[in-house]
Amino acid sequence: xxxxxxxxxxxxxxxxxxxxxxxxxxxxxxxxxxxxxxxxxxxxxxxxxxxxxxxxxxxxxxxxxxxxxxxx
Numbered sequence: 001x002x003x004x005x006x007x008x009x010x011x012x013x014x015x016x017x018x019x020x021x022x023x024x025x026x027x028x029x030x031x032x033x034x035x036x037x038x039x040x041x042x043x044x045x046x047x048x049x050x051x052x053x054x055x056x057x058x059x060x061x062x063x064x065x066x067x068x069x070x071x072x
Contacts, residue, residue, distance in 0.1 A: 004071040006063050010056050014065070017072035034069060041068040 004017070015027035022030060036042055044064050050057070057065065 004066065006059050006066065008056055008059055009062055011054075014057060014062065014072070018069075035065065038068055041065065044068075 009017075011028050011031070012024045015031040016022070016024060018034075019027040019030050035045065041064065045061055048058070048060050048064065050061050
């Protein structure tokens with residue numbers, strides 16, 4: 001059984017963990033849609049340094065995503 005590790009991930013890496021059967025582009029769109037629909041998560045990510053043009057999530061941002069959405 002694999003355990004999810006909190007570390008820095010590119011958007012593509014993390015998205016493909018959540019949506020492994022999708023293309024990288026589609027996986028990123030799906031993940032970002034999930035994040036944007038959750039206003040509290042979106043606000044939290046922005047408060048800890050995320051902005052839409054970021055290509056990576058920091059470990060702290062990944063922890064927030066997992067706290068709100070669960071581990072992939």
